[in-house]
Amino acid sequence: MTTTTPAPDGGATGAAPDSTGAGRPGGTAETRQSAVTGTGETGERGETGETGARRRPGLPRGLRGLSRWLALGWIALVVAAAVVADLLPLRPYGAIVPGVGTRTAPRWAAEFLGTDAIGRSVASRVVYGARESLLVGVGSAALAMAAGLVTGIVAGYFRRWVDAAISLVLDALLAVPALVLLLAVAAVGRRGTVTIVLGLAVVGMPSFARLARASTLAIVDRPYVDAARVLGTGPWRILRREVLPAVLLRLSPFAFVFMAFAVVAEASLSFLGLGVPPPAPSWGGMINDGRPYLDGDPYLVFIPALCVFLTVASFTVVGDHARRRFDSRASGLR
Amino acid sequence: MATGRGAIARLVGRRLLRTGAVLLLVGFGVSFLINLTPGDPAFALLGDQATGEQIAAVHQQLHLDDPFLSRYWSWMIGIAHGDFGTSYLTGEPVLTAIAARLPVTGELVLLALGAALAIAVPVGVLTAHRADGRVDRAWSVASSGLISTPPFVLALGLVYLLALRVGGFPATGWVPAADGLGANLHHAVLPAATLALALVPTYSRMLRADMITTLQEDYILAARSRGLPVRRILFRHALRPSSFSLVTLTGISIGQLISGAVVVEVLFALPGVGQLIVTSVTAKDVPVVQGVVMFLAVVYCAATAVTDVAYGYLDPRVRIRPA
Numbered sequence: 105m106t107t108t109t110p111a112p113d114g115g116a117t118g119a120a121p122d123s124t125g126a127g128r129p130g131g132t133a134e135t136r137q138s139a140v141t142g143t144g145e146t147g148e149r150g151e152t153g154e155t156g157a158r159r160r161p162g163l164p165r166g167l168r169g170l171s172r173w174l175a176l177g178w179i180a181l182v183v184a185a186a187v188v189a190d191l192l193p194l195r196p197y198g199a200i201v202p203g204v205g206t207r208t209a210p211r212w213a214a215e216f217l218g219t220d221a222i223g224r225s226v227a228s229r230v231v232y233g234a235r236e237s238l239l240v241g242v243g244s245a246a247l248a249m250a251a252g253l254v255t256g257i258v259a260g261y262f263r264r265w266v267d268a269a270i271s272l273v274l275d276a277l278l279a280v281p282a283l284v285l286l287l288a289v290a291a292v293g294r295r296g297t298v299t300i301v302l303g304l305a306v307v308g309m310p311s312f313a314r315l316a317r318a319s320t321l322a323i324v325d326r327p328y329v330d331a332a333r334v335l336g337t338g339p340w341r342i343l344r345r346e347v348l349p350a351v352l353l354r355l356s357p358f359a360f361v362f363m364a365f366a367v368v369a370e371a372s373l374s375f376l377g378l379g380v381p382p383p384a385p386s387w388g389g390m391i392n393d394g395r396p397y398l399d400g401d402p403y404l405v406f407i408p409a410l411c412v413f414l415t416v417a418s419f420t421v422v423g424d425h426a427r428r429r430f431d432s433r434a435s436g437l438r
Numbered sequence: 439m440a441t442g443r444g445a446i447a448r449l450v451g452r453r454l455l456r457t458g459a460v461l462l463l464v465g466f467g468v469s470f471l472i473n474l475t476p477g478d479p480a481f482a483l484l485g486d487q488a489t490g491e492q493i494a495a496v497h498q499q500l501h502l503d504d505p506f507l508s509r510y511w512s513w514m515i516g517i518a519h520g521d522f523g524t525s526y527l528t529g530e531p532v533l534t535a536i537a538a539r540l541p542v543t544g545e546l547v548l549l550a551l552g553a554a555l556a557i558a559v560p561v562g563v564l565t566a567h568r569a570d571g572r573v574d575r576a577w578s579v580a581s582s583g584l585i586s587t588p589p590f591v592l593a594l595g596l597v598y599l600l601a602l603r604v605g606g607f608p609a610t611g612w613v614p615a616a617d618g619l620g621a622n623l624h625h626a627v628l629p630a631a632t633l634a635l636a637l638v639p640t641y642s643r644m645l646r647a648d649m650i651t652t653l654q655e656d657y658i659l660a661a662r663s664r665g666l667p668v669r670r671i672l673f674r675h676a677l678r679p680s681s682f683s684l685v686t687l688t689g690i691s692i693g694q695l696i697s698g699a700v701v702v703e704v705l706f707a708l709p710g711v712g713q714l715i716v717t718s719v720t721a722k723d724v725p726v727v728q729g730v731v732m733f734l735a736v737v738y739c740a741a742t743a744v745t746d747v748a749y750g751y752l753d754p755r756v757r758i759r760p761a
Binding site: 272273275276277279280281282283284285287288290291292293364368371372375376377378388391395398399402405406409412413416417420 | 460461585588595697701731
């Protein structure tokens with residue numbers, strides 16, 4: 105993720121990101137990112153920093169394209185399921201499936217993903233759980249990004265004491281581990297989607313703000329911004345017309361990565377019993393409900409777990425790709 | 439342009455000032471938490487059935503009628519004196535509750551950190567040495583998968599495989615080290631492995647990236663032309679200058695470890711600090727939540743500050759030109 109921000113440790117050598125101050129922005133943003141999940145691919149920092157000197161490791165080109173299409177396909181599937189869940193021929197997620205016992209293993213004929221401990225349809229709960237996950241992911245990413253953009257751009261453009269004050273607040277937010285911060289919000293809020301979205305927005309805002317600030321710092325010295333200033337354009341108009349679009353473009357890949365984080369965080373919270381209250385389905389809650397039956401009926405845990413895994417992996421792959429696409433440094437423009 | 443000791447002292451001083459300011463702000467946010475409860479916080483603590491007297495008593499106990507700033511200040515003064523508040527439900531001081539559970543979380547975190555480094559360093563060095571080789575590619579794919587696996591899914595997978603299918607490891611529970619180190623470690627294996635496996639991919643990738651850069655330096659070529667064995671070049675010559683980012687990352691990942699520990703402790707039923715915060719969030723015991731959050735913030739800030747200073751010792755360039 106640091107690679108989206110050209111400022112912090114931008115040396116092409118990747119040598120010695122001075123940890124004392126400048127090195128932290130990207131670093132902490134990433135780690136906040138990976139705090140709950142391990143979604144931050146911190147390791148790529150130096151890798152992409154070496155401007156195309158080396159190929160990325162891993163899959164050969166064709167396979168990587170394939171994995172990207174698979175990821176997009178899965179995301180499309182999840183989005184479609186979440187949007188049209190009400191139209192699908194599913195059983196109601198809260199009702200007991202008639203004629204099928206509790207904890208019936210998946211079978212095509214009777215109930216194709218099986219029934220849970222109470223006898224409800226797993227297929228239906230997985231689909232409606234996708235709605236919850238996606239709602240939280242998109243909602244919190246949008247909120248965090250909006251808040252982070254505003255604070256980050258303002259800090260990066262006005263610098264001086266505005267920057268110092270904002271950076272201090274961001275540091276304070278980052279000083280609390282992600283899940284702990286989320287738990288603190290959950291402790292005072294009502295249980296439900298709104299609290300989770302707000303909590304995740306608070307957790308994610310500093311990372312977006314750091315990235316936005318770093319991008320802004322790199323952009324304000326560009327000639328076209330100087331030109332606007334010389335023409336007598338006011339600071340807010342410059343921010344809106346010149347800086348915001350460029351920063352937004354650099355930030356958008358991170359939004360995908362953040363959504364991956366948000367999906368995991370929501371699942372973690374539901375897993376801890378602090379997510380949406382039952383009987384509303386969520387993947388994390390389903391995993392938690394299935395936990396006592398892990399020995400005999402592992403599918404109760406591993407079906408929703410697979411959904412979480414695939415969704416997180418897909419968002420990560422797409423975000424990774426988008427970052428490489430939009431990274432102006434890799435394109436040699438910088 | 440001062441060098442050596444003076445620069446380090448200034449570095450430490452600035453770092454301490456910043457950490458202090460950050461903690462003051464964290465305290466501000468944490469003590470504001472109680473104002474964010476919808477309606478009267480006393481209701482949140484007592485439930486809807488509370489009588490007027492009970493509510494008045496809670497207001498008295500938590501100083502809810504004081505102005506916010508004075509409440510904040512007295513709370514911070516308390517923190518500075520080691521008073522992290524008192525549990526509303528049990529009447530136990532929060533610091534005592536934390537102290538009783540800290541050994542579990544501490545052992546877990548240290549074991550995980552050690553295991554993660556013990557795996558990630560050789561893997562990182564190896565994949566950097568044979569970059570783009572078969573091992574490197576396989577590990578790249580595997581670590582991508584590992585990164586996308588949430589800790590609790592990883593833990594359940596490990597429990598299913600190692601505790602239920604293969605057997606040999608307990609799926610839940612904790613034995614204090616005082617009751618036998620062997621049993622203690624036996625119970626710690628799965629939770630610590632979960633936390634460690636979540637860290638290994640980021641660590642090894644970071645080391646690999648820096649190591650590849652180092653291996654292109656001239657002095658490595660010189661060492662190679664002198665005919666030194668590859669192993670010696672990798673571990674003696676290249677490892678230390680490649681490890682700076684890894685050191686920073688290790689310090690910062692304390693936060694990730696704490697978050698992971700919360701989930702893992704609940705999952706494995708370990709009596710740690712994470713368990714404490716989750717139970718108090720469920721019970722709406724806000725004073726304990728506040729105390730634990732503040733405590734963890736202090737721990738995390740201390741960890742990052744120590745890493746930053748340690749970095750100065752590892753890398754002389756920082757000493758000459760502090761950031």
